Amino acid sequence: MAYPSNIIRQIITLNRDEVQLVDAYFKPQLITKGERLLDYGQVCRFVGLVETGCCRYYMLQDDAELTYAFSNEGDFVSNYESVLTQSPSTKVIEALEDCKIWLLPLERLQKIYLEIRQGERFGRIAIEQQFVKLLEQITSLYTESPTQRYLTFLNNYPELIQRIPQYIIASFVGVQPQSLSRIRKKLADRDRS
Amino acid sequence: MAYPSNIIRQIITLNRDEVQLVDAYFKPQLITKGERLLDYGQVCRFVGLVETGCCRYYMLQDDAELTYAFSNEGDFVSNYESVLTQSPSTKVIEALEDCKIWLLPLERLQKIYLEIRQGERFGRIAIEQQFVKLLEQITSLYTESPTQRYLTFLNNYPELIQRIPQYIIASFVGVQPQSLSRIRKKLADRDRS
Numbered sequence: 001m002a003y004p005s006n007i008i009r010q011i012i013t014l015n016r017d018e019v020q021l022v023d024a025y026f027k028p029q030l031i032t033k034g035e036r037l038l039d040y041g042q043v044c045r046f047v048g049l050v051e052t053g054c055c056r057y058y059m060l061q062d063d064a065e066l067t068y069a070f071s072n073e074g075d076f077v078s079n080y081e082s083v084l085t086q087s088p089s090t091k092v093i094e095a096l097e098d099c100k101i102w103l104l105p106l107e108r109l110q111k112i113y114l115e116i117r118q119g120e121r122f123g124r125i126a127i128e129q130q131f132v133k134l135l136e137q138i139t140s141l142y143t144e145s146p147t148q149r150y151l152t153f154l155n156n157y158p159e160l161i162q163r164i165p166q167y168i169i170a171s172f173v174g175v176q177p178q179s180l181s182r183i184r185k186k187l188a189d190r191d192r193s
Numbered sequence: 194m195a196y197p198s199n200i201i202r203q204i205i206t207l208n209r210d211e212v213q214l215v216d217a218y219f220k221p222q223l224i225t226k227g228e229r230l231l232d233y234g235q236v237c238r239f240v241g242l243v244e245t246g247c248c249r250y251y252m253l254q255d256d257a258e259l260t261y262a263f264s265n266e267g268d269f270v271s272n273y274e275s276v277l278t279q280s281p282s283t284k285v286i287e288a289l290e291d292c293k294i295w296l297l298p299l300e301r302l303q304k305i306y307l308e309i310r311q312g313e314r315f316g317r318i319a320i321e322q323q324f325v326k327l328l329e330q331i332t333s334l335y336t337e338s339p340t341q342r343y344l345t346f347l348n349n350y351p352e353l354i355q356r357i358p359q360y361i362i363a364s365f366v367g368v369q370p371q372s373l374s375r376i377r378k379k380l381a382d383r384d385r386s
Contacts, residue, residue, distance in 0.1 A: 061336040068335060081328045084321050090332065113314070120313035121306070124320060128277050131324045135274045138331050139283065142261060143254040 002026070003051045004102045007074060011125050012118035021115060026102040031055075031095040037077065038093040044082035045106045050075050053099025054163060058171070059091050067171040068137070070096075070157060070164075076126060077101060096164055141174075147183050149173045195219070196244045197295045200267060204318050205311035214308060219295040224248075224288040230270065231286040237275035238299045243268050246292025247356060251364070252284050260364040261330070263289075263350060263357075269319060270294060289357055334367075340376050342366045 004026035005019040014022060026049065031037055037055060038044050054072040057079070058065045071077035071093075082089040083106060104112075113119040140152055150173045154161060161169070170180035197219035198212040207215060219242065224230055230248060231237050247265040250272070251258045264270035264286075275282040276299060297305075306312040333345055343366045347354060354362070363373035 059332060059336060066335050068331065080321070081325050084325050113317075118313075120311075120317055124306075124313055124317035127317060127320050127324055128273070131320055131327065132274050132277050134324065134327050134331065138261065138327065138334070139252060141331070141334050142259050143252060 002102075003028075004049055004104070007049055008122055012116075012122045014116065014118075018116050022112065025108040025112065026104050029101050029103050031099040031101055033095055033098050035095050036092055037095060037101070038079055038082070038089055038091070040090065040092060041088045042082075043086055044079040044089055046078060046103045047083065047106075047109055048077040048104065049102040050077055051100040051102060053095060053097040053101070054160060055093050055099060055101075056096050056164075056168060056172075057091055057093055065092075065171060067168050069133075070160060070172075072157070072160060076130065080127070080130065096168070146173050146175045146179065147186070150180065150183050150187075195295075196221075197242055197297070200242055201315055205309075205315045207309065207311075211309050215305065218301040218305065219297050222294050222296050224292040224294055226288055226291050228288050229285055230288060230294070231272055231275070231282055231284070233283065233285060234281045235275075236279055237272040237282055239271060239296045240276065240299075240302055241270040241297065242295040243270055244293040244295060246288060246290040246294070247353060248286050248292060248294075249289050249357075249361060249365075250284055250286050258285075258364060260361050262326075263353060263365075265350070265353060269323065273320070273323065289361070339366050339368045339372065340380070343373065343376050343380075 001019055002023040005014055005022045008014060008022055028051070031053070037048065040060075050071050050073055052073060054070060055077050056067050057069040057071075058067045060066070077093060079089050079091050079093060081087075081091070113123055116122065140149055144152060150169075153169065153172060166180060167177045170177040173180060175183070194212055195216040198207055198215045201207060201215055221244070224246070230241065233253075243264050243266055245266060247263060248270050249260050250262040250264075251260045253259070270286060272282050272284050272286060274280075274284070306316055309315065333342055337345060343362075346362065346365060359373060360370045363370040366373060366376075368376070
């Protein structure tokens with residue numbers, strides 16, 4: 001059994017034929033650190049599954065890259081906005097590390113909905129999980145201070161803190177890198193006292 | 194045929210039996226202006242469908258009510274975060290007008306997934322639509338100025354501008370009411386010149 005069916009079986013049950021079908025539909029791809037899985041203006045025609053590595057999602061405001069999400073091991077990676085509306089992406093998905101990503105072309109995602117008994121159920125639950133994550137993030141943007149947002153990041157992505165450059169974490173938290181240093185120092189002082 | 198099946202048939206096909214089932218599962222409820230459909234700390238156990246009227250969603254920061262979404266005619270109304278995780282709501286859903294809302298209890302939503310042929314497909318597509326809306330909103334929060342956010346509001350909810358108090362629109366745009374007045378005046382001046 002390959003990686004994709006293992007992940008999908010955490011959401012729905014698959015019989016032996018369906019396992020084979022799913023694993024045949026996803027194709028593994030190695031993405032080099034710094035490479036863009038999806039660029040501005042491209043229409044996103046895939047859903048991916050990260051086996052190793054980490055990607056970030058960002059949008060541009062003036063010249064600043066605003067990082068608003070990450071996908072790492074076990075996560076789906078896609079710009080659903082572009083997938084679902086088939087409109088050019090206003091976001092970039094970039095590999096922050098060398099990644100192994102299983103890519104499912106859109107027409108095969110449609111086949112999974114049709115050919116797998118619980119395919120639609122898989123689609124529903126997978127997008128529900130993304131939805132809840134996004135809702136938590138919008139809540140954080142509205143209500144949390146930068147320090148709280150940093151703590152939420154630590155809580156949600158404990159495995160990423162050592163792997164991601166500080167300026168990208170700062171961008172996610174919504175502050176300048178110097179401010180993130182101050183926040184980290186303040187938290188460290190507090191922990192010591 | 195009642196309202197719920199009419200809306201659901203915009204997403205999936207329903208046979209005659211399924212139409213009856215769907216329309217029997219949703220119960221109409223009249224909600225008075227100012228009433229809370231969902232309060233802080235309540236676990237949300239319904240998905241609703243707005244036939245008439247308008248609701249707003251807000252969260253509290255210190256003492257400020259931060260309006261982050263609306264549901265009006267033809268929209269679903271629910272706190273999916275609370276529904277999906279069955280955790281106490283951190284948001285309030287409040288009727289801004291007298292509303293007629295068709296309520297579907299959670300256990301009947303599960304029945305729709307199981308008993309209607311395309312029930313799961315309905316669930317997937319409905320949540321996808323909410324997801325794209327939310328993603329557009331998060332993009333707007335990150336990248337748009339208050340003036341742009343007001344224009345986006347006008348574009349997305351043209352029918353609500355006359356129906357919603359200005360201070361609530363200001364809260365959605367993320368500014369004080371006085372600032373919203375200035376934005377409106379500036380836009381009106383620009384249109385005149």
